[in-house]
Amino acid sequence: MLGRDKAALLWKRIDIIGDIAVIKKPIHGGVSIEDLRLVAGELLRRLPHVRSVWLATGPVGGLFKVRRDLLHLAGEKRTSTVYREHGAEFLVDISKVFITPRLSFEHLRVARLVKPGETVVNMFAGVGVFSIIIALKSRPSKVYSIDINPDAYRLMIENIRLNRVEDVVEPMLGDSARIVSESLRGVADRVLMPLPDLALDYIGHALDALRGRGWLHVYLHVDYERGKGHLRRACKLVEAEVERRGWRVVEAKARVVRSVGPKLLQVVVDAVVRRDG
Ligand SMILES: C[S@@+](CC[C@H](N)C(=O)[O-])C[C@H]1O[C@@H](n2cnc3c(N)ncnc32)[C@H](O)[C@@H]1O
Known part of the structure; x- marks a missing residue:
């Protein structure tokens, strides 16, 4: 025992x-x-x-x-199974794609922020969980759903069909920086960046995807120390990246998504930004 x-x-x-x-x-x-x-x-x-x-x-x-x-x-x-979340179904292979039930609350939270008619770009979409839940729970006009992993892309296509959101969610395979610069400049009201490793480096590309004003959801890892203002620190990191590209943060709020290691947190910064001038 x-x-x-x-x-x-x-x-x-x-x-x-x-x-x-x-x-x-x-x-x-x-x-x-x-x-x-x-x-x-x-x-x-x-x-x-x-x-x-x-x-x-x-x-x-x-x-x-x-x-x-x-x-x-x-x-x-x-290693293949059907994962269910918020009434949607996802074909996944735990050995080939990223999938975690620990983002379940976050998927629905972001979906509820999306307003009817919005265009959303999801720069790191995996098998399409955020994108498909947004399409099912809100009424976006389009969700461009990008991933660089061919297995995630293949499963995302199947999941889009399975959940009948072909008219709304457009799967795209490749590096989101390249895809934005080649075909998604100035199209979006909202950009999701659910990959802490790359989110800060890709903020310039996320801003390129926006129409001139809109929402960024930037996922980051920050060290946790009691009383050391980790949420404020996360907002400052995003603000610095946005402002050095000639954009302004109109408002920003951060929240803890989950703990990812000893004294290491995943946080998300929800920021409204606009191009200066
Ligand atoms: C943390 S996972 C995304 C999780 C997903 N949003 C979810 O909620 O299930 C990050 C994803 O980013 C993809 N990725 C990594 N670098 C990328 C890049 N440069 N462009 C597009 N996708 C990328 C990975 O293949 C992976 O599927």
Whole structure:
């Protein structure tokens, strides 16, 4: 039997994606593979909708933000599944694309900010979760949904069909900087940048996509220190990038999206910006 402490530690590190459970390996706590196999068997017994259990031995990585380090623990040896969120369905493959249930609240929060008739550019769309939920919950005229990972793009096309939003969501394959500069200049009312690694570097391209005034949703990682104003710091980082490109931040607000490591937070800055002059 696992001790209470180990069980509590592991429970917080389980993500359920469709009928697949992924256990993120604890960094500390002396949990062995045998412990993890025990937990995996227990998960299959207690959660009948879970059919397959995998261990993620490290964080998502690389350009595509994918788990390349999955180890099968129990149940069916399968990485494809159907993930459901806010009434939408998504075909995913946990070994080939980024997917997490931990952004579920954020997907709906942003969708609810979108006003009827808006044009949205999603610069890092993955399998299309933000884009499709926006199309289903709000009434945008268009969502340009870009990803550089061919597997994410292929699944995004299937997900657009599956959720019947072909008229609204346009999948695009490639580097979002290149796609914006070649075909999406000055089209958008709102730009989503859900990739902390690149968001600040790509702000110039996000501004190019806007009509002259609009919303940016910039996802960042910031160090957390109690009382050290991490949200204010995130807003300042975005403001600096916007202003050095001759644009102005009209208003900006940041919120914590989730914790992503010891003393490391993912935050989002929602900013209204306009071109100066
Ligand atoms: C964190 S994931 C996106 C998550 C997705 N928005 C969601 O909510 O499920 C970041 C995505 O950005 C893509 N990506 C990385 N660099 C890119 C680039 N230069 N242009 C477009 N997409 C890129 C990756 O392939 C990955 O799918």
